[in-house]
Amino acid sequence: MTALSSALLPSPLLAVTGLEQSFGGVMALAGVSFQVAEGLIYAVIGPNGAGKTTLFNALCGFYQPSAGSIRFADQELLGLPPHRIAARGIARTFQNLQLFFNMTVVENVMVGCHLRARTHLLAAALRLPWVQRQEQQLREWAIAALELCELADRAGQPAGSLPYGLMKRVEIARALAAKPRLLLLDEPAAGLNDTETMALRDLIGRIRANGVTVLLVEHHMPLVMGVSDRLLVLDYGSVLAEGAPADIQADPRVVAAYLGGAVNYAV
Ligand SMILES: Nc1ncnc2c1ncn2[C@@H]1O[C@H](COP(=O)(O)OP(=O)(O)OP(=O)(O)O)[C@@H](O)[C@H]1O
Known part of the structure; x- marks a missing residue:
């Protein structure tokens, strides 16, 4: 990419760089970096304990990471308390x-x-x-x-x-x-039946159509693959892969991280 073309690209709505959060000896986030462009439905997936909820809690100011940067709409969020982050335009739901x-x-x-x-x-x-x-x-x-x-x-x-x-x-x-300008959804499909999950998929699409960028943590793979524009895969607090759903599904590292290949991606 030339300097001119990169200068013409809009800056991402959310830019996370080198985020670190540990609990005792556990590195829940071990230098996580990714960017989310405005208007995307962006999913964060990974096995249990990968660091997904910790990432949400860091983005919302519930945790104070020991290193890294969280830039939202070109302003640093790290160090701000939750209510100030919410006032900047980030809202969330809980598991x-x-x-x-x-x-x-x-x-x-x-x-x-x-x-x-x-x-x-x-x-x-x-x-x-x-x-x-x-x-x-x-x-x-x-x-x-x-x-x-x-x-x-x-x-x-x-x-x-x-x-x-x-x-x-x-x-x-x-x-x-x-x-909000950015909505964080933490496992919104947990406990829903198939009909409710499909309705949720439509709702997430409508939310984006209303101009809200969506960050989605979810274990329900058909929903994730059906609704997301891009995915971040975390494993043991690190970024294992990042990309479009088709690329993630074809990535052998991702398949291996999920129970040695037993992932049902069917939509
Ligand atoms: N408040 C905490 N105190 C101590 N350890 C924690 C705390 N929160 C998370 N951890 C640890 O950090 C790691 C990441 O946990 P986290 O809940 O972020 O994973 P997750 O990807 O959201 O998992 P799940 O899919 O099961 O919700 C785990 O090893 C977890 O035990």
């Missing part, structure tokens, strides 16, 4: 449900908008007009996120009354309500 079961679906999703809200306790207690206008705005954002997740008709129901697959969608809607 385990983190819902308020007694609150309604829309109330759960409105929690995700709080970063966009101006909070003032006295004004809220007095129900000042601007507080009411703001609440109406947050409700509209929450409803828009629910519509994208095909949950608008469940808005008024207690979150705890929904089937598990829909509860996981509420979590995605809550993350979307923060209006």
Whole structure:
């Protein structure tokens, strides 16, 4: 690539370089580097214990890596606390449900908008007009996120009354309500049946179509291969491979890392 053509390329939305995180003697991330262009669905895969969740936790500021760099939209994130990283435009879901079961679906999703809200306790207690206008705005954002997740008709129901697959969608809607530029999905297909998984695949496509870049940690290979533009393969905290789904499926190192070849990639 010439200097001129590389200068014309847009800088990646996310650029991770040499990221290191250890726990005692375990190097969970041993110098991980990769880049994600804006608008991609980018998956991170790898066997159990490879470092995928640690990577997410580092990106969100829950862990403070000992070395490396995380540049998001050309700004360094390393060292920032989670709420400042979220305010920069990164939202995530978790492996385990983190819902308020007694609150309604829309109330759960409105929690995700709080970063966009101006909070003032006295004004809220007095129900000042601007507080009411703001609440109406947050409700509209929450409803828009629910519509994208095909949950608008469940808005008024207690979150705890929904089937598990829909509860996981509420979590995605809550993350979307923060209006992120990058959405991190941590094993969104875990516990879903085949129909729900196919619906999830469509939803991830719609999220990208709405201008949100997606970083996906997932063990469900048919989903990963069917929805992703590129993949990063981690193994023992290091990058084993990076590339398009077809290249990753053909990579013997990846096949070997997964139980000596017993990977079902069928979509
Ligand atoms: N908080 C922690 N304290 C100690 N060790 C940890 C901690 N978090 C992760 N580890 C270790 O770091 C390594 C990477 O773990 P991590 O959870 O990131 O893997 P993973 O790829 O997400 O695995 P899985 O697919 O099972 O979720 C593992 O050896 C794990 O035991």
